[in-house]
Amino acid sequence: MQLSDKVIVVTGGGDGIGKALCLRFAQEKPRGIVVADLDEAAAAKVAEEVGGLAVACDVGQESQIVQLVEAANAKYGAIDLFCSNAGIATGGGVDASNEEWQLIWDVNLMSHVYAARAVLPQMIERGSGYLLNTASAAGLLTQIGSAPYAVTKHAAVALAEWLAVTHADDGVKVSCLCPLGVRTKMLENSGEVRALLESDSLGPDEVAEAVVRGIDEEKFLILPHEVVATYVQHKAGDPDRWLRGMSRLRKTMLDTAGD
Template identity: 50%
Template structure:
């Protein structure tokens, strides 16, 4: 995958990781299509990158269809689709259904609907590149945030399925799974986010650099935090031991 001259769509690109990726891709010579629910933020990043702003909701069928259609109308092709917009929903089963629904719609169905819209174009052209911004929470778990952990696991499951199913037809899928990244999302994640993630958090620009490099090597998992690969392996090797460690962390959070 060569970024120079690629047409790249990024959802949730008005701020944070999506904005940093858009800037990095544009610096590599890509043409970016900048989506965000926040229209002003989308326009700002589009202006900075010489890209096209397509404000709208990246979770719903209508918004995703409009985004893909507009990108194709303007540029004739989409080389990379970054399903990046996400919502960090805390709490457990007590959280109202609306919170679970919102996390499911954006963190999972946004990716499913993006694939639904862009796959026919890629199958006709003989290929394309789907980058799913998941999270380390999709490989491990995020303490205190069941809707986030569960939907990020589902997003990873979908990305894996997509990769296995369409690789032979030229579609490359990669899943970006960072831990803490210094964005508004982390800033708003409360005490658990602060205590668990802030110390090792990286800047969104670092994540964007890793992604730009990783788009060239096509490995499925993009892991800006090296520890995540080790923890994921440990969880698979000995789930009980891994959970015992996580319970200790939860205990510290609960009791200081």
């Protein structure tokens, strides 16, 4: 899909990957960019840079996603591309509190459900539209040190796959963005995996460039780190060997952290 003259919504657009997406999309001369973020001031700053509309939005609340779509429609008309990008990270395993599990579930998965539910009717009616769901390489592999993050990102990938299969005949395209380490606040706060992810990390602008290419080619999986495809092949080819390798990697990281 070409982005010229398109209406684009980006959640989590006030910082990190979301901000980079807004700035890069602006170069394609879209009709309008709606910058949504929990931090209204951050959204307003980015919106000013791209000449767009800022909307305060907690993506874990369906009513606010509905209001976001209504605001975009009122300002620019029908949405062509909805980038469900906002996400959070937390540590812990199955021992993480129910409250932590629920919060990350709502933000990392249900926000994609709410977005699709809100925009699909208008896309299906006109026979065109595009959903970009930001997941993570953790959604294809796993996340050492965080069960909630690994599980919710896997769920986000699964939802994107389902949407792509189910709505292909409706003219709706779907891409799933799955980067490894990206130099954002989330990486800075990633704890024991930070050193592992930093070595091959990309800047948000590099990820945004990969997204524009991926949307232009209408690719389902957008992998800014090409090595992720190799890791996925290894995992699929011999899951037991892959799990043993990941277990060794986890032990090495813990030993290093303890030195």
